[in-house]
Amino acid sequence: MSILSLRNVSYQYPLEAEKAVKHISFDLKEGKVYGVIGANESGKTTLCNIMRGFIPELYKGELTGEILYKGKDIAEYNIGDLASEIGYSFQNPFTQISGVKETVFEEIAYGMENLGISREQMTARVNELAALFNLEELINENPFELSGGQKQRVALASVTALDPKIIILDEPTSQLDPKSTEDIFKVVEHLKKQGKTIFLVEHKVDLLAEYCDEIFLLSGGEMVMQGKTKDILSDEKVLKYGAGLPQIVLYFLQSELNNANIPLTVEAAYQMLEGSE
Numbered sequence: 001m002s003i004l005s006l007r008n009v010s011y012q013y014p015l016e017a018e019k020a021v022k023h024i025s026f027d028l029k030e031g032k033v034y035g036v037i038g039a040n041e042s043g044k045t046t047l048c049n050i051m052r053g054f055i056p057e058l059y060k061g062e063l064t065g066e067i068l069y070k071g072k073d074i075a076e077y078n079i080g081d082l083a084s085e086i087g088y089s090f091q092n093p094f095t096q097i098s099g100v101k102e103t104v105f106e107e108i109a110y111g112m113e114n115l116g117i118s119r120e121q122m123t124a125r126v127n128e129l130a131a132l133f134n135l136e137e138l139i140n141e142n143p144f145e146l147s148g149g150q151k152q153r154v155a156l157a158s159v160t161a162l163d164p165k166i167i168i169l170d171e172p173t174s175q176l177d178p179k180s181t182e183d184i185f186k187v188v189e190h191l192k193k194q195g196k197t198i199f200l201v202e203h204k205v206d207l208l209a210e211y212c213d214e215i216f217l218l219s220g221g222e223m224v225m226q227g228k229t230k231d232i233l234s235d236e237k238v239l240k241y242g243a244g245l246p247q248i249v250l251y252f253l254q255s256e257l258n259n260a261n262i263p264l265t266v267e268a269a270y271q272m273l274e275g276s277e
């Protein structure tokens with residue numbers, strides 16, 4: 001069953017001449033991971049803000065079409081109530097940190113204070129999240145004194161703390177080194193196993209190839225390609241729209257191994273070559 005659906009959604013920021021998002025429709029299914037790619041300014045962040053209800057609530061402008069969460073228009077939900085249903089980690093982790101809490105522990109616990117759970121439960125949950133996001137050693141640090149990558153992990157832990165059904169991650173690994181990036185993808189996999197729906201805006205296509213069920217490609221505010229990861233991330237057209245393809249796909253596209261069944265990951269390539277011997 002689809003948990004979030006967009007039906008012919010378009011949006012124009014106030015005072016802008018052109019729409020930032022044009023005629024977008026899709027259904028998100030429970031427990032699936034969606035990778036969102038597209039060149040700069042293609043509308044990825046705008047789409048995230050629409051799905052979370054920040055547009056038009058905070059940004060104003062003109063929004064048309066339908067956004068349905070569990071079959072009901074999201075405008076009918078209170079924007080605060082939606083926070084525990086649809087988690088959102090912003091593109092810039094600096095804007096995510098609350099600014100009112102003095103330790104990483106309190107920062108992660110912040111959103112939970114309004115959920116009416118006991119202090120013991122809250123402590124247990126924060127400790128669990130600190131372990132998951134590799135924040136145990138930073139638990140008593142001031143969130144503002146952390147590096148960009150550490151802030152990004154704190155922001156993700158805070159979002160996950162509210163146990164939302166859908167998690168929107170807008171470039172969650174932009175400040176992270178390769179090892180921490182891989183760790184975030186492992187967390188995504190873990191959340192998927194818990195049945196979460198993940199909407200992941202990310203440029204690192206090699207990892208998207210490995211972890212996503214479907215890929216959405218935006219260009220100029222339009223959804224220009226959308227489908228199974230295997231079909232989209234092996235298609236040369238993706239390059240034309242200013243997005244990337246996995247290294248191994250680029251290699252196959254250029255080589256005489258080029259065929260209808262391009263592997264997306266190194267592992268899949270090995271399997272394919274072994275099978276052909």
Ligand SMILES: Nc1ncnc2c1ncn2[C@@H]1O[C@H](COP(=O)(O)OP(=O)(O)OP(=O)(O)O)[C@@H](O)[C@H]1O
Binds near residue numbers: 039046091
């Ligand atoms: N607050 C705003 N007011 C007016 N126009 C905006 C605003 N935010 C974004 N835009 C415009 O909307 C379009 C889409 O921008 P958006 O930030 O959604 O793209 P993006 O794909 O997330 O880009 P990036 O890869 O740089 O994060 C761009 O033309 C941008 O200039």
Ligand SMILES: [Mg+2]
Binds near residue numbers: 045046091170
């Ligand atoms: Mg963006």
